[in-house]
Amino acid sequence: MAETSAQHQIKPSKSVVMIGLMGAGKSRIGRELAALLGVPFVDADTEIVEAAGCSIPYIFEHYGEQAFRDVELRVINRLLDGPPHIIATGGGAFLNENVRTRILNHATSIWLRAELDILVERTGRRGGRPLLEKGDPREILDELMKERYPVYAMADIIVDSLDVTIADTVNDTAKALAEFLEGQQDSQ
Numbered sequence: 001m002a003e004t005s006a007q008h009q010i011k012p013s014k015s016v017v018m019i020g021l022m023g024a025g026k027s028r029i030g031r032e033l034a035a036l037l038g039v040p041f042v043d044a045d046t047e048i049v050e051a052a053g054c055s056i057p058y059i060f061e062h063y064g065e066q067a068f069r070d071v072e073l074r075v076i077n078r079l080l081d082g083p084p085h086i087i088a089t090g091g092g093a094f095l096n097e098n099v100r101t102r103i104l105n106h107a108t109s110i111w112l113r114a115e116l117d118i119l120v121e122r123t124g125r126r127g128g129r130p131l132l133e134k135g136d137p138r139e140i141l142d143e144l145m146k147e148r149y150p151v152y153a154m155a156d157i158i159v160d161s162l163d164v165t166i167a168d169t170v171n172d173t174a175k176a177l178a179e180f181l182e183g184q185q186d187s188q
């Protein structure tokens with residue numbers, strides 16, 4: 001992977017939060033980005049499962065989506081209060097106004113934007129996503145794109161998650177982050 005010198009110099013002073021729909025690659029790209037930058041990585045959904053002591057499908061089935069969203073808000077607030085990390089969030093997190101406001105004010109947000117075919121293909125590889133089990137995953141994802149993409153568009157940075165190698169998307173993401181952080185320094 002060709003890395004620019006700017007990428008080596010990235011030292012995020014705030015957490016970097018990966019947002020986007022299920023299947024966009026938030027955890028995978030976030031983890032690799034963290035390794036590249038030498039910053040710790042944390043997956044908010046994994047933290048939710050640990051905090052709740054049960055799986056996400058179990059929370060949805062036994063306590064309902066709202067209970068999941070409540071835990072999600074608490075976990076993300078806790079992560080944002082900690083030292084800088086690369087944080088992968090679940091696809092619905094940024095839709096919650098409280099979560100969104102905190103992310104926009106206390107972190108750098110990256111929307112991994114992907115097309116429907118890619119999301120359908122990638123989500124088909126792993127289950128455990130209760131929202132996609134309510135009907136046809138393609139139709140559900142299509143609806144969620146209409147609902148959520150205008151909100152995700154508020155992110156600081158947008159990176160297209162294309163049908164290319166992980167290394168290429170990580171590289172694009174690191175480059176976009178470096179440019180964004182440099183632009184912020186210049187405007188100070």
Ligand code: S3P
Nearest residue numbers: 021022023045090091092129130
């Ligand atoms: C959800 C996305 C999931 C998980 C939960 C709800 C959503 O995470 O948080 O099933 O509302 O889009 P991923 O985006 O990591 O699959």
